[in-house]
Amino acid sequence: MPTVDSHPEKNVIRVQLRQNIILKEVTDSEWTELEPHLVIVDCPKGDFLLHQGVHEMEQYFILDGILKRVVSNQQAKEMILRFADERCMETSYAAWRLKTPTPYSIICVTKARVAKLPLQQWIAFMERHEHVKQAFEHDVMHVMSEIMAHTITLHLLDAPGRVQRFVRKHPELFDRIPKKELASYLNLSPETLSRLKHQGKI
Numbered sequence: 126m127p128t129v130d131s132h133p134e135k136n137v138i139r140v141q142l143r144q145n146i147i148l149k150e151v152t153d154s155e156w157t158e159l160e161p162h163l164v165i166v167d168c169p170k171g172d173f174l175l176h177q178g179v180h181e182m183e184q185y186f187i188l189d190g191i192l193k194r195v196v197s198n199q200q201a202k203e204m205i206l207r208f209a210d211e212r213c214m215e216t217s218y219a220a221w222r223l224k225t226p227t228p229y230s231i232i233c234v235t236k237a238r239v240a241k242l243p244l245q246q247w248i249a250f251m252e253r254h255e256h257v258k259q260a261f262e263h264d265v266m267h268v269m270s271e272i273m274a275h276t277i278t279l280h281l282l283d284a285p286g287r288v289q290r291f292v293r294k295h296p297e298l299f300d301r302i303p304k305k306e307l308a309s310y311l312n313l314s315p316e317t318l319s320r321l322k323h324q325g326k327i
Contacts, residue, residue, distance in 0.1 A: 126164040141188045150260045163240045175231040184247035185215040190237025205310040287311045288327040
């Protein structure tokens with residue numbers, strides 16, 4: 126896997142990384158320190174970046190494509206916790222802090238490109254740069270809050286309400302996520318989602 130500097134598209138990748146919600150806080154000198162640790166990975170649709178139940182964790186910065194966080198049980202029944210796209214990041218930071226296995230998988234919804242590094246290296250970098258750590262931990266808490274709010278709405282809102290909330294909060298994702306994936310996230314059948322669209326309720 127190529128590092129940023131050895132990648133043929135390194136100039137574009139550097140621009141994309143500096144637009145990331147967390148990495149935009151990094152100064153030029155801090156960037157010089159961090160960049161050599163990042164490797165660029167191109168992933169096909171359906172590829173697992175992280176498996177549920179493991180202890181070896183990585184930090185991901187999304188350059189292209191959409192990822193999903195998924196919890197599954199022993200019967201292989203799945204629940205999608207969230208989607209994340211360009212300029213966002215994915216992590217299992219809470220599990221690392223709690224010294225527990227990863228509670229979810231991270232899977233590519235579409236073809237994707239990410240920059241990644243071992244989570245322990247990312248944490249060591251943040252420990253040296255408090256302002257980056259503060260921005261990162263704020264985003265982690267924001268994501269956890271969003272997941273909790275979504276879980277609550279699955280119980281409190283009817284089908285049209287769930288879809289309308291998603292469109293309101295994530296308009297940029299609605300037409301990019303396969304409808305089967307979106308229906309699963311909203312706890313609907315694909316047929317129900319299609320019917321709501323044809324009826325003009327969403």
